[in-house]
Amino acid sequence: MTRHKEKQDDTCPVARSVNLVGDRWSLLLVRDAFDGTRRFSDFQRGLGIARSILADRLRNLVEAGIFEVRPASDGTAYQEYVLTPKGEMLFPVVVALRQWGERHLFAPEEAHSQLIDIESEKPLRLMQPVTQDDHIVPASATRVIKVAR
16 A cells, blocks of 8 residues: 655645554554553564564654654663654544544444553543633534645
8 A cells, every 4th residue: 555645735734644643553553552562573463464564664653753762671682662752642642543433333332442540440531622721622613724825
C-alpha cells in the first residue's frame, strides 16, 4: 500500500496527523507502547507484523519524534523504543478511538479489553471536547477557520 507523502502546504492539522500516525500499524505501535511494549521483537510478536513493515513504521515514528531509541533498560545489548513527550500526547487520541470502538463496534454484552484508572480501578470518563471553562462542545457548535489560499 502506498503511503501519501505529506504536503507541506496542507493547512489541515487532521490531514497532517493522519499522514503521520493514521495507518493501522503506526497507531497500534503507539497503543502497544502505552501498554509497555518497548522492544522490536515484542512489537512484532504482539502484532504479528512483518519485520520490514515494523522497521519502516518504527523508523518513521522515531524520525517524527514520537518514539526515541534508547539502550535496553535491563542492560542488555538490545534497544528499546520509548514514547517521547510528543508521543505521549497521543494518549487522548488512542483513548478516544478505544471509547468509540467500545461504543460502536461491540455488542452490548460482548467482552473486550478495558482501560481503567490505576488509582480508582474504574473506567475513564468518555473523552469529549470541552471549552476553556469545561462545557462540553458538540460538533454542531464548532467551526473551522480555514486558511485562505
